[in-house]
Amino acid sequence: MRTATRLSFLLLRRGGDASRMSLALPVVAFAVVTALALTVLGGARFFFTIEGMDAPIYQALAALAVTLLLIPLLTLCGSAARLSARRRDQHLSTLRLLGAPTRTITSMTVLESTVLAAVGTGLGIVGHVALAPLLGLLTFHGEQLGAGNILLGVGGTLACAVGLLVMAAASAVIGLRGVVVSPLGVRTRSEAPRMSWARAVAVVVALGAGLLASQALRIDQGTVALVSGIVVAFGLTMAVLNLVGPWVLGLVARVQVRRAGGRLVAERLLAARTVLDAPKAAWRQVSGVALTSFVAVFAGVGVAVTNVMAAGAASTEEDLLLVDLRTGIVLTLVISFVTVAASVAVNQASDILDRRELFTSLERMGMSLESMDRARRRAVLSPLRVVAVGSAAAAGLLVLPLTGMVLLTDPLSLVIIVALLAAGIGVVWLALRATSPLLTRVASRV
Template identity: 70%
Template sequence: MRPAARLTLLLLRRGGDTDRGALLLPVAAFGVVTALMLTVLGGARFFFTIRGPMAETYQSLAALAVILLVIPLLTLCGSAARLSARRRDEHLSTLRLLGAPTSTVTSMTVLESTLLAAAGTLAGVLGHLLLAPLVGLVSFHDSRLGAGNVLLGVPGTVLCVVALVVMAAVSSLVGLRTVVVSPLGVRTRQDAPRMSLVRVVAILLAVGLGLVAGDQLGDAQDIVGLVIGLVATFGVTMAVLNTLGPWVLRTIARRQARTASGPKSAERLLAARTVLDSPKAAWRQVSGVSLTSFVAVFAGVGLALSNGMAGTGPMAREDAIMLVDLRTGILLTLVISFVTVAASVAVNQSADILDRRDLYVSLDRMGMPRSRVDTARRRAVLSPLRVVSLGSALVAALLIAPLSGIALLTDPLSGLVIAAALAAGIGIVWLSLLATAPLLTRVTGSTVRTAD
C-alpha cells in the first residue's frame, strides 16, 4: 500500500498544466454533484415534516421529484469518477507493462479516485451551504422554506458524502479490468468497448415491462401507491436509457462512418470515428440532455394538469395552495435539471478534449485546419444529440400516456414546455461546445495552422 501511495502522489504532483486541468475536472464535477444532491435531499426532507390531509400528497410528489433529479445526479457522479480515465489508464498500463503487480495498480486507482472525490465532495458541502439561503427563498405550503429547512443536517451530509466517495472508488474499479488484463491494448488504444446483443434484448424487455406497469398504474386510485409505482418504473426506465444509450450511439456512428461523403466527408468521418472510439464517453456528452428530455415530458404534463385544475372554478384554500406548490415544484425541478445538464456537458466536453489531446495535436501537425477539427468535434456531439433527446422524450411519453391520457400529453402547454426544454437542452450543449473551443486551441498549441 505504501508504494502505491507514493506513486499516486508522485503522478498527481508531476505533470503539466493540461494534466493538472484533467485532475481538477473530476473535483469540479463531484463538487457540483454534492452541492445539488445535498440541496435536493435537504429540500425534500422538508416535505416530510408537513402535517395535515395533504401531507401524503406532498411527500409522494417530493419522492417523485427526488428520483427524477437524483438519477441524473448519480449519472453525473459516475461520469465524474471516469473523467480523464484515459490519462490514468495509460499511466497504470505503463506500470503494468513495467511489472507492477495488480495489487499496486488497484490500490493506486482507488486512492486517486478517492482523493479526488473527497476533495470535490468537501467543496460541494460548501456549495450546499451557499445554496441553502438562496433556495430557502422559494415558497412552499404558503410560506418560505428558509435556509434551515434546505440544509440536510450533519448525519445526512456525512452519509451522502461517504456514499459518493464509495461510488467513485467502485466506478474506478469497474474500468480497471482492461488495464490489468490487457495493458498493451490500453496503451495502444485497441480496447473499443462493446455491448452485446443479449444486453440490448434484456433492456428492451425491461422497457416493455415498464410500459405494462405504467398501464396498470393508470388504474391506481391511491396517490401514494401511484407515486411509488411511478418512482420504481421511472427509475428503472431512466437507468435503462443510460445503459442503452452507448449502443444506440455506436449504431448511428457506424452508419455515418460508412456513408461519409461530400465536401465535409473528413469532418463527418472524424466525428463518427470519435464516437466509435468510445461510445460510453460519447454518451456522457449527451446523457444529461437525454435525462432532461425525460423529465421535461413529466413537467409538461404536470403543468398542463395544474392549468386544467385551475380552470375548473373555485376551490378550497388547501387545494389552491397545493396547485401553486405543484407548479413551483415542477419549475424548480426543471431548473435543477438544467443546472445538472450544464455542469455535466461542460465538464465532460473539457475532459474529452484533454483525453484526446494527442489526436488533436497530431491532426494539427498534419496540417488540418483547427476550424475543421472543431467542426468535427461539434458534429460528434450534436449529431447524436437530436436522436437521443427526441428518443428519450418519446420513451417518457409512452410511459406517461397510460397515466395522463393523450389529452394532457397533447395539450398546447405540455407541448410548449417539452419543446422549450428540448431546445434549452440542445442550446446548453451548443453553448458549452463554443465555450470549450479555447481549450482545444490551448491543447493544440498557440500557432494556428492552415491547410496548404
C-alpha cells in the same frame, strides 16, 4: 503505504499544464455532484417533515424528483471517477513496468482517487452551504423554505460525503484490475456493439410493462395512485431508454457513416464514426438530456394537468399543492440541466486532453481548428438530437391519455415542452462551446 503516499504526492505536485487540468476536472465534477446531491437530498428531506393530509403526496413527489435526478448525478459521478482513473493509469502502468508491487499500486490508486474526490466533495459542501440561502427563498407549502430546510445537516452531509468517497475508491480499485493484469494496457478497439437477443427481449418486456402501467393512469383517480403510476411507468421507460439508447445511436451513426458527403464530409464522417466507435460512451454523454427531455414532456403535461385541476380546486390545501407541483417541476428541470451541462463540459474537456496528441497531429496536417471543433460538436449534438426527440416522444406516448387531454385543453404546454427541449440542447451547446478554447490550446501547441 509510505512509499505509495510519497509517490502519489510527488506525481500530484509535478504535473504539467495538462496534468493539472486533468487533476482539476475530477475535482470539479465531484464538487458539482456533491453540491447538487446534498441540495436535492436536503430539499427532499424537508418534505418528509411536512404533516397533514397531503404529506404522502409531497413525499411521493419528493421521491420522484430524487429518482429523476439520481441517474444524471450518478452518471456525472461515474464520469468523475473515470476521469481520475484515466490520468492515474498512465502513471501506474509505468510504475508497474518498473516493478512496483501490487500493494503500492493499489494504495496509490485508492489514495489519489480519494484525495481528489475528497477535495471535490469539500468544495461541493461549500457550494451546498452557499446555495442554501438562495434556494431557501423558494416557497413550498405556503411558506418560505429557509436555508435551514435546504441544508442536509451534519449527519446527512457526512454520510453523503463518505458515500461519494467510497464510490470513488471502489471504482478506482475496479478500474485498476486492467493495470495490474496487463501493465502494457494496449487499447484495442473492436467492432461496434450489436443489439443482443437478451437485450431485445428485455426491451419488449419493459415496454409492455410500461404501457400497462400507463393504461392504469386516469385523471380522476387518486393523486397518490397517479403519482405512483407515473413513478413506475417512468422507471420502466428509463430502463428501456438505457437499454435501447446506445443501440439506436449506433444504428443512426451507421446510416450517417454511409451517407456522409458534401462540403463537410470530413467532419460528418468523423463525427458519425466517433459515435459508432463507442455508442455506449456517446449515450452516457447525452443520457442526462434523455432524462431531461423525458422530464420536460412530463413537466409540460404536469403543468397543464395542474392548470386543469386548479380550475376546479376549492380547498386551500389543494391550491397549495398545485403551486408546489409547478415549483417542483421547474426546480427539478433546472437542477437536471445544470447536471447535464457539467457532465458534457467535464467529459469533453477530458476527451480533448486524452486525445491531445491526435488533435495536434491533425492541426499539423492542415485540418483547421474549426473543422475539428465542428466534428467534435457534431459527435455530441447529433446523438443529442436523436436522444432528446426520441425520449420526448417516448414520454408523450407513455402518458398518452394525459398528453391528448392537454393538447385539447392547454396547447400552451406544448410551447413549454419545446422551450424546455431547446433549453436542454442550448445548455449542452454552451458547454461544448466552453471547451473550445481548450481544444485551440491543445491543438496549437508546438
